[in-house]
Amino acid sequence: MTQFKAEVFQNAFVPQGAGEVNAIMTVSAEGTEGLGTPGIRIIGIICDNSGSMDGGKIHAAKDAMVRMVWMLPADAWFFIIAGAENAELVVPAVQASSENKQRAISAVKRIRAVGGTCISTWLGKAIDQFGALSGAIRQGILLTDGENEKEDEPRLDAMLAACEGRFQLECRGVGSDWKIDELKKISSKLLGTTDIISRPDLIEADFQHILQGALKKEVSDVALRLWVPLGAQVKFCKQVSPDIADLTSRGKQTKAQTWDYPTGAWGKDESRDYHFCIEVKPGEVGDEMLAGRASLIVTRSGVETKAAEARILAVWTDDESKSTKIDRRVAHYTGQAELAQSIQEGLEAKARGDDEVATAKLGRAVQLAHESGNEATKKLLRKVVDVQDEERGTVRLKRDVAKEDAMALETRSTRTSRIQRGA
């Protein structure tokens, strides 16, 4: 069993009359040696083979899939789906024996790019294959290069609802003709990430990276359970590291005072941060309250195990020097959320031709990325703006920005940095 450790960072002091309590919880999955074997895993590969993929993209994707199949450990299960307006089950769920790998590779080589894009049918096929091994660690990867067809939208929404909790999915868009919102909708519902692969020749490296991450997962179906006092309200519950994922609307009320948020599968040595904002009934000066109790719940064969627990406190004070301090981690991630929002608003403004707002927002983003030491985001911003003064956030919009660069900035805007040590 993977062992979890949870730690809460907060300033528990709340000013008189106030009831908002903020806390960051760091959850780490620790070493698993001698703690039993992880369960079986199944990896699903879903590749777009619509007409637009024809040429370099489908070739690169096929090569990447072949390489990925080779890399699969023999005890893993896998399947491959090629998706156009209908989905074709290229390789049904099988164990990764060398014989099955050989057969799968021959089948992948026969994939041709033709037809439209109806992602709902791809997911429909995938859910059946994952269903065969419902107790396994279930992860998939979806690669596409274009937009989903309009008439498929309602079907896709219904299918996503059906897939929720059944498997996790990483989404990748190759080139710049796909829609960020569309893939993000899919990946966030299925607890994965969305990213851009700017050129076909980069697909292989990206797939390998995803597979490596997937193979590290050792425990699936982990939920974050948040207990709050009667009458309290969870204003938000967000994963804030490694990237921002708002889980608030994903919460399921399991009891009068407890909410369960899905966190998917966890790997060894993985660490994530969560930001809770809870509105409680204000206490009187001197009162102390348990404003929240967060725990990780692992469900195996229908049996729940509480893996770690941390407490969020509130202490009312009339001493402003205590209550006005913001915990540095809370401040950091509040800044990272503003960074992501500034980028999104800046790019939206740029797209509609509002250069003034775009300059202000992206300038603010540069400033925030600089302050928080988010180098990765800073680098992406520099492809979209010329930076004059990063401390003040003075920038000028670049004239010719490659569409891929703007998309990379937008898709990765939600990636956060961790707090700088000693900062």
Place this chain on the structure above:
Amino acid sequence: MKTCPQCTTEAPLDDRFCEECGAHLGSPSNAPGDCVKCGAGLDSIDEDGFCSACGFRREAPMRDHFEHVVSSTFAGITDRGLRHHRNEDFFAIDSVGDAHIVVVCDGVSSTSEAEKASETAADTVFRALVQDEPLMEAIAKAQSAVASVAGDPATTLVAAVVKNNRAAIASVGDSRAYWIARENSQQLTRDDSWINEVVEAGEMTEEEALKSTQAHAITRWLGADATPEDSAASLIEFDIPGPGHLLLCSDGLWNYVPNAAAMSDLIYANEEEAVATVRRLVDFANEKGGQDNITAVLLTL
């Protein structure tokens, strides 16, 4: 006024249910151990004192000093005293039908978590007695409950059930029960203490024994390290002879009162309601130095 834990509507103190949403507002009497904020019962309070309903932590002053008034003739009080940093005494009292129930416990301060021990023991016995369980069985339950408290704490216990002019009293350790009347006041329980043992064995005179540092060491207690013999309670049946008071108290009070007659003088110094008397007893002990936690429960009969 108090606030509904569910919809935060204000409600008069005596209301048991919220007019707005129907949620339970907790008992108006706020029995010792109940959440002082929302009235949830003691079983809703976690081991760190947080209420699992409203989240508020039991206020420290509440544990340091609290009173419980059942009626004008039945009241209890506990106080931290002046020298100790924490109040490790605890008591629980109530009248159920025609029975009056009193439990007083004194956590042994050489062990950690002593306040948890006294509270657990008092609460366990009180709950069992309210359910009409026999006194000795209630104490056996308390022994196993205290034994499972983390940190191996220990506690004394004196409990009384008064019904039909008859008092059944059980004690372990040196918390006492007295019959207090204008005449013939008497200590009803016998301390399980080192001083009693050596004096009774004729090894020392009471005067000599009192000088020893372990004079007040108890020889029986409830706790994880107590053998069945260590935790065995003594049971007394006492027929109420006429008008008077039953007093149950911890050593924080009786240390300052040489004997039952002196206790009677103190109690009869003023004609008043029970709560006023127990307050006076606490004030008296604190004026004398308040060396220990002080608990006193008075039932006027």
